[in-house]
Amino acid sequence: EPEVTQTPSHQVTQMGQEVILRCVPISNHLYFYWYRQILGQKVEFLVSFYNNEISEKSEIFDDQFSVERPDGSNFTLKIRSTKLEDSAMYFCARGGADTGELFFGEGSRLTVL
Amino acid sequence: AQSVSQHNHHVILSEAASLELGCNYSYGGTVNLFWYVQYPGQHLQLLLKYFSGDPLVKGIKGFEAEFIKSKFSFNLRKPSVQWSDTAEYFCAVNLSGTYKYIFGTGTRLKVLA
Numbered sequence: 001e002p003e004v005t006q007t008p009s010h011q012v013t014q015m016g017q018e019v020i021l022r023c024v025p026i027s028n029h030l031y032f033y034w035y036r037q038i039l040g041q042k043v044e045f046l047v048s049f050y051n052n053e054i055s056e057k058s059e060i061f062d063d064q065f066s067v068e069r070p071d072g073s074n075f076t077l078k079i080r081s082t083k084l085e086d087s088a089m090y091f092c093a094r095g096g097a098d099t100g101e102l103f104f105g106e107g108s109r110l111t112v113l
Numbered sequence: 114a115q116s117v118s119q120h121n122h123h124v125i126l127s128e129a130a131s132l133e134l135g136c137n138y139s140y141g142g143t144v145n146l147f148w149y150v151q152y153p154g155q156h157l158q159l160l161l162k163y164f165s166g167d168p169l170v171k172g173i174k175g176f177e178a179e180f181i182k183s184k185f186s187f188n189l190r191k192p193s194v195q196w197s198d199t200a201e202y203f204c205a206v207n208l209s210g211t212y213k214y215i216f217g218t219g220t221r222l223k224v225l226a
Contacts, residue, residue, distance in 0.1 A: 031212065033212070035216075042203075042216050043205075043216035045216075048213065055212050056211060100162065101159050101162060102157075102205075104149075104158075107156060
């Protein structure tokens with residue numbers, strides 16, 4: 001069983017629309033990550049989030065992307081105006097600095113038409 | 114720039130054959146090393162990890178990996194594969210002192226019964 005639950009499992013949207021992907025950890029953790037995997041390509045780091053702040057982000061994570069933890073539990077990734085190239089599997093992960101291991105959710109598949 | 118290379122993109126083996134998947138990284142500093150597995154339709158799961166100490170690490174399901182610092186390599190091995198090992202395998206590097214993990218492009222393994 002994954003330690004984080006992601007919703008939706010699959011979302012289809014029109015180009016230019018806003019999308020919110022959600023991640024719910026089973027237990028309280030401070031470190032969260034978003035990764036994405038475009039079909040057939042490698043898993044790419046998007047952003048890390050520690051103690052309710054972005055700790056690091058990649059070049060992919062531009063102004064169209066944002067993350068927040070609005071209620072102290074759910075961890076969301078928002079894409080403001082989706083592009084065709086945003087079509088990918090988005091993985092949320094929780095981690096701990098003590099172990100260095102990432103625990104992934106099952107992913108949210110985003111299809112932008 | 115830091116990167117992780119996995120040399121084999123697709124590997125097909127018969128049951129009981131031995132497996133070795135290559136992984137090389139480019140980073141001059143201290144790293145933590147991981148192998149993750151993604152079974153069809155499932156989330157990424159940790160196979161094994163190396164932080165320090167014995168460079169030969171053993172993971173779940175009979176997998177092991179050897180860290181060779183001079184070669185910047187962390188190859189995954191299994192002496193005898195099973196049909197259930199059919200999956201995609203990802204090598205990942207965590208740069209010590211950061212929250213960022215860099216993944217390789219993955220190796221898709223198919224084991225024939």
